[in-house]
Amino acid sequence: MVQYLHPHLDASFAALSDATRRGVLEQLYRGDASISDLADRFHMTLTGMKKHVGVLEHAGFVTTQKIGRVRTCKLGLRRLEQEAAWIERYRQVWEARFDALDNIVEELKAKERNDEQNR
Amino acid sequence: MVQYLHPHLDASFAALSDATRRGVLEQLYRGDASISDLADRFHMTLTGMKKHVGVLEHAGFVTTQKIGRVRTCKLGLRRLEQEAAWIERYRQVWEARFDALDNIVEELKAKERNDEQNR
Numbered sequence: 001m002v003q004y005l006h007p008h009l010d011a012s013f014a015a016l017s018d019a020t021r022r023g024v025l026e027q028l029y030r031g032d033a034s035i036s037d038l039a040d041r042f043h044m045t046l047t048g049m050k051k052h053v054g055v056l057e058h059a060g061f062v063t064t065q066k067i068g069r070v071r072t073c074k075l076g077l078r079r080l081e082q083e084a085a086w087i088e089r090y091r092q093v094w095e096a097r098f099d100a101l102d103n104i105v106e107e108l109k110a111k112e113r114n115d116e117q118n119r
Numbered sequence: 120m121v122q123y124l125h126p127h128l129d130a131s132f133a134a135l136s137d138a139t140r141r142g143v144l145e146q147l148y149r150g151d152a153s154i155s156d157l158a159d160r161f162h163m164t165l166t167g168m169k170k171h172v173g174v175l176e177h178a179g180f181v182t183t184q185k186i187g188r189v190r191t192c193k194l195g196l197r198r199l200e201q202e203a204a205w206i207e208r209y210r211q212v213w214e215a216r217f218d219a220l221d222n223i224v225e226e227l228k229a230k231e232r233n234d235e236q237n238r
Contacts, residue, residue, distance in 0.1 A: 009135070009136075009141065010137060010138060011136075013133070013136035014133065016132040016205070017128075017129050017130075017132035017133035017136055019129060025209065029209075075212070079210060080213070081210075084203070084206050084207065084210060086135070087199050087202055088203065090144065090199055091199055093194070094198055097194060
């Protein structure tokens with residue numbers, strides 16, 4: 001059975017696949033911000049920024065709260081544990097694969113040196 | 120100046136935002152596979168699987184080689200260093216934020232205990 005179902009990974013990786021959305025998160029690292037602050041900072045319309053914030057909110061990266069006419073954004077409650085684990089697993093497999101390739105190359109080189117000495 | 124431009128992060132996070140594509144990568148951890156093997160395993164048409172493999176190839180996760188009529192897929196040359204670093208940075212900020220919140224809660228609790236003792 002193929003182990004590939006982490007349904008919320010779809011939403012979180014999709015949310016991270018846009019430079020503006022990653023920028024918004026980096027901005028929220030420094031502190032909460034209103035949607036109009038974010039729109040100004042990223043040279044966007046309010047409507048455009050609302051869409052980006054909506055995607056981040058859906059993925060759990062951001063929570064928003066409306067007080068009066070101002071909607072304030074802050075970092076959400078997702079710790080990105082599964083996302084980090086997924087990428088770490090890929091990196092481990094990758095390292096193991098390419099270490100194995102390195103070993104093959106080293107063995108071939110050693111064999112060649114041996115053959116030269118025995119000639 | 121906002122530091123949010125890692126253009127290839129767009130392509131790699133977008134490639135990872137689909138459960139089938141993550142499944143294909145997990146399959147390639149175990150060994151190379153042809154596109155028709157992958158189509159069978161994921162109950163997809165060849166055309167559907169070719170599209171997914173194309174997205175993975177564009178992001179550098181997969182390389183393909185056609186020999187005769189068979190196109191074989193293998194893990195690509197991307198180590199996902201920047202992706203791992205991005206997620207790690209988010210997690211560090213997140214932990215620091217919520218540790219700070221924990222401290223505030225602890226301080227409030229301590230103050231309440233003090234007030235009770237002084238009553």
